[in-house]
Amino acid sequence: LSFVFSSDALDCGKQFAAILQGNCDQRCLQSTDLTLEEMLSLLQSGSLIKIVKSLKQKPLSTKEQLIRQLIRFSLSQTTLIGNLNDILKKKALAELGDCVKLSDDVQLAFLSAFHLFSPAEMSPNTATYPRSHVLTASLIYTMRLVSLNLQKTPLSKPGIRKEKLFSSDGELMKYVSVCELENEMWNCWNSKKYTVCLHVGSRIRHLLDEELRLLSEKPCSVRLVHYQNFTAIVSLLRASTVLAQAFEKLKMYDKANAEFEHLISIDCQLAPAHRRSFWYERAILNYGRHLKLPKKAFELAADVIQDNTFDYYFRQRIYDRVMQMNLVDEDCEKQLAANIQTALDETIEIDVEIPEKVISALLLSKSMGTSVKTVFVIPQEHQFSCPNVEAVALNYYHQEEHFSKGLHSEGSVWLALFGLLCWNEIYDSTVEDVWISRYQTYPLDLYVGEMFWINRQKTFEKKFETLQCLSVQDIQSMLRASWREHEGINSIVKWDAFESSEMLEEILSCMDGRMLVKLFGRLASNFKRHSSGFPDLVVWNVQSRDIKVAEVKGPGDRLSWKQKAWLSHFIKSGIHAEVCLVKGCSSKALSTATVNATLSRGRKRVHGEEEEEEEDIFDNHN
Structure with missing residues (x-):
């Protein structure tokens, strides 16, 4: 203390x-x-x-x-x-x-001390999913693991601090009290006590209205964007979102939308765009699907599409949802399409044709008694397996296109390469006000739009110049050294996805520095936006130095705009990229007894179902 x-x-x-x-x-x-x-x-x-x-x-x-x-x-x-x-x-x-x-006052004092000591780990917003029941206990446990060298963090001490996190004792105490209430809400949600969420939510709604009143009378001082998560108002907005979700769980969609629209009405300076986007999308879905009010859904969608504070990907997704729900007539559809075209900006670069490849795989007949819509089959000697659609595609690339290695990795390979080769730039301890605790696993500005790039532009540009000048062997040596130095540290690298650095070195042997710089540049420019949507598969052949990425889609699956953007970017970076469409063909010759025996051991995956309408509200970086 x-x-x-x-x-x-x-x-x-x-x-x-x-x-x-x-x-x-x-x-x-x-x-x-x-x-x-x-x-x-x-x-x-x-x-x-x-x-x-x-x-x-x-x-x-x-x-x-x-x-x-x-x-x-x-x-x-x-x-x-x-x-x-x-x-x-x-x-x-x-x-x-x-x-x-x-x-109560002593409890508040101790809690405040913990929040000052390690703010990020004590925030319900950044706590590891599923959110800890007792954040103080979780922090103490983390501290103990670090002291025993059983857990590693990027920095051994807090970084440079110029700005205050809290301007006064009163602001700190208010924030801590509200955080406890938000944590109580999350505990109710995790326990599926949605009715209790409503009772806790009534207190949260009262505090939110009071905080909005105070801010209207005396606006808060301008603070760093990545410090906004550590304010009472943002904590209340997060908790209010859970309240609206609880109404949805109880099928009280009218009350859920009343909460969402109340949140939407709040000054956008207090509610960042990524939060407002979630509120809008839920309200549109509720109006269109549950409340059967297509006009209201269309009006909200039109507001979103014409609002340039939202990024293009979100506006395009709302447009797609409106089309899927058949909310509009032909004239309205033309109006929305025109607005979408007007909304095009430089952040979207899907300006190349993305190749498609169609492959076939045996499909288990529904008459076999399976309880899922789509089960693929790969025959083997005296038996067969029922893999997921990505495994079907990997088998094809190995057998038919002679790629010797392949991985269903989504983003883990590319984030690992970015993390290992740009470690010093990502975890730069000289960047001010982003390392406020030694127990952080990433800088506070990592998920704050373009701020991450702005704070490190010079160092990244220097690293990119170096990478473009290095040979493949030198880049492999750089990665190997970074792996040895940083292995096991909590970071954007998923260490358990790789046995050693050897697999990543093999992938590097099929690339060059120019390709890496194009990929890393996109990640660094806006990590929050671009750290998802990677293709499912990466396949390679060390001898021929061929590498390819593929987004795999089964029956009924659709490409998201983020996936299209990444496939387009891989192509422009000089890396082969394509969409692999897996179609099913009949497998009537298989016996029911064999099918049932195999399904009891094999993996199954459902395809063709409409995308789950409920978005994940547990995004720790929202």
Whole structure:
């Protein structure tokens, strides 16, 4: 704590430092003062089961059920040797040991200290999915792993700080309190307690309206874009999004859209475009699909398409959704199409023809009794396998096009190459105000649009010049050295996807520095936008130095605009890229008995189903 409070970059914390340094005994409750429910909630399931068995009862399954079981037992039973509630408290205390319950102000002080010490890890927005039930416990566990050298982070200490994260004690305390409420909302969501989400959400909605009122009277000072996630207003907006999603889960679509439209109405300076895009898309889907109000859906879609604060990919996706839902007549469709054409900007570069390849694979007949729509079959000696569609494509490229190696990697290969060859540029500790804790796994500006590039443009340009001048062997040596130095560090490199650097070195042998610079330049220019949408497969042959990437689509699958953009960029970078369409053909000769036996062991994948309408709200970088 002394380290936290002595930080020169922060001029707050004196108030709660005084609380901690004061007489805490007067601000705590002893374990004997806890209620039975509070004691039981602190125990592990094993201890609860032990207590239940000591009462000659049959233990229930979950921790919550065990707690309710013991509380009901204490209320329903009488005893000659004393109050059963007191007896259960003694049993719980024996398992629990000595403990105290901190009063609210001391709890807030400790939480504030943790938020100052490691803000990113304490934020529900950046916590690892699924979001931790207790963020402080998760942070302490991480600190312990790092101290034992069982977990590695890019930096051994915080970086250069020029800007304050919190301008005052009051701002810090408000943010911490709101974060706790947001975390409570996430815990309810993760437990699928959607009705409870509504109760928590009513408090959040009240606080949000109050915060908006205060900001209208006294606008907050301009702060760094990547610091905005550490504000009360943004935390409330995240929690309010979960509230609207809870209404959807309960099929209360009218109330869900009331929440979404309320969020949409908020000043776009307070609500970044990537959040507003989610609210718009959900509202459009609800109006079009569930509430059967196509006119409202069309009006919202038209607003999005004409709003240049949204990027092209999102506007195009909304246009596609409107067409899929058949919300408009021919005249309206022409109007939207014209708006889309007008909205074209330099961020989209799908200006080359993307080749398509159609391959066939045996398709399991529905008469075989399978419960999924599409199951592909690859015959083998005395048996057959039921792989996913990517494995079917990999088998084709190996057998028919003679690629010796292949990987269903999506983005892991390209992110690994980018991370290893540009490590010093990505994790540059001299960039100010992006490393506020040694436990961060990425700089705070990595997912903040073009800011990541702006802060490192000179160093990236220097690295790109170097890569273009190096031979393939020199680039391989650079990657090998980076792997040895950084292996195991939490980063954008997925270490468990590769046994060693050998596979990546083989891929590099089929490329040159110019190709790498074109790929890396796109990633560095806007990592948030371009770090997804990579082709499914990469296949290569070291001897012939051939390499190809392919996006694999089964029956009913469609290319997204991000996937089209990446395929186009690979082609313009000099790397063969194509769409591989896998079509099914009859496999009636296969017996039902053989099919059932194989399906019990094989992998299955569903195709042809409409894209799931519910977007993932657990994007840690939103």
